[in-house]
Amino acid sequence: MINIVLFEPEIPANTGNIGRTCVATGTRLHLIEPLGFRLNEKAIKRAGMDYWDDLDVTTYIDYEDFLEKNPAAKEKMYMATTKAVHVYTEVNFEPDCYIMFGKESAGIPEEILVQHKENCIRIPMLGEIRSLNLGNSVAVVLYEALRQNGFAGMNLEGHLHRLEW
Structure with a gap:
């Protein structure tokens, strides 16, 4: 099972969206405190x-x-x-790996990053954009990890509700 790790997330809606993505993909979610919200807040639910x-x-x-x-x-x-120097598509994600994302305002502390230079990954962006939304970033990287592992156990076919293909 792939693991998503959020280091000190600050925005409840982001964490709620990431939680929904984790449920949809059979991914475990790890939250490192302090959190910028309470887990029982309406916004996260x-x-x-x-x-x-x-x-x-x-x-x-x-x-x-x-x-x-x-x-x-x-x-x-x-x-x-x-x-990071490496793009997220350049690594081989193991089926039981951990993918960490930092808090919205500051990312993962550099003191942690420098200990893991070869395992730091980035999503390419144009120009001087600081970053993508945390929920979007998790989805982009998580689905690449799932793709590399053959979308194990996931539905690969869609079905129409009223009509047939």
């Missing part, structure tokens, strides 16, 4: 809609707590950052 109760989510008091409780993350973690 609204964005996650009625899927939040189905979400596999764990919170951690800090980054060290996360690493202690997820030792595999030390070997299989990719860090999404606008500061």
Whole structure:
């Protein structure tokens, strides 16, 4: 199972949307505190809609707590950052990897990034754009990881509601 890690997320709607994406893809969500909101806030539930109760989510008091409780993350973690040299399509995502995203206002701290230079990845953008929305960034990278792993266990065919193809 692929793991999405949010380092100190600040905006409840982003986390709610990411939670919904995780439910839709069978992905586990890890939230590293402090959070910029409470998990019982209406905004997070609204964005996650009625899927939040189905979400596999764990919170951690800090980054060290996360690493202690997820030792595999030390070997299989990719860090999404606008500061990376590698593009997210240049790495091979393992089926049980961890993909970390930083908080909306500042990203992942550079003190963490410098310890993982080869596993830092970026989404290409034009010009001087600082970053994409966090929910969009998670979706872009997560679906590349899922694609690389053959969309294991996912529905690959769509069905019309009233008509037939």
